[in-house]
Amino acid sequence: xxxxxxxxxxxxxxxxxxxxxxxxxxxxxxxxxxxxxxxxxxxxxxxxxxxxxxxxxxxxxxxxxxxxxxxxxxxxxxxxxxxxxxxxxxxxxxxxxxxxxxxxxxxxxxxxxxxxxxxxxxxxxxxxxxxxxxxxxxxxxxx
Numbered sequence: 001x002x003x004x005x006x007x008x009x010x011x012x013x014x015x016x017x018x019x020x021x022x023x024x025x026x027x028x029x030x031x032x033x034x035x036x037x038x039x040x041x042x043x044x045x046x047x048x049x050x051x052x053x054x055x056x057x058x059x060x061x062x063x064x065x066x067x068x069x070x071x072x073x074x075x076x077x078x079x080x081x082x083x084x085x086x087x088x089x090x091x092x093x094x095x096x097x098x099x100x101x102x103x104x105x106x107x108x109x110x111x112x113x114x115x116x117x118x119x120x121x122x123x124x125x126x127x128x129x130x131x132x133x134x135x136x137x138x139x140x141x142x143x
Contacts, residue, residue: 036123038121064101077108079094080093087117089113
């Protein structure tokens with residue numbers, strides 16, 4: 001019987017938001033009064049998911065995970081990156097490199113590095129550097 005590979009890509013859109021420590025002075029010292037807006041992909045979360053779905057090479061999951069018949073394998077790569085004050089992406093790194101296949105990690109990094117600029121985060125109306133985390137899950141099944 002011929003074995004067919006079924007590959008899918010799950011985008012675990014579990015965003016973990018934290019701002020990078022950045023020295024800035026505001027005239028209003030009351031933190032509760034300072035509005036902060038997280039960095040975001042142009043068009044929001046739904047457009048980010050569409051970008052990832054169209055640009056990630058999901059078939060790599062089947063190539064590198066190699067499930068046995070009737071088995072499903074998953075690997076989740078957690079990628080951390082900075083969005084600077086202009087919305088440019090930098091410092092793209094894999095948070096869990098020892099837990100994932102290096103080729104899948106490289107693919108997750110590639111797609112984020114090659115993506116368009118983001119809308120920068122702001123605090124009190126001023127752009128700030130922002131650290132973003134994105135999890136990307138590759139799934140491979142053998143039927």
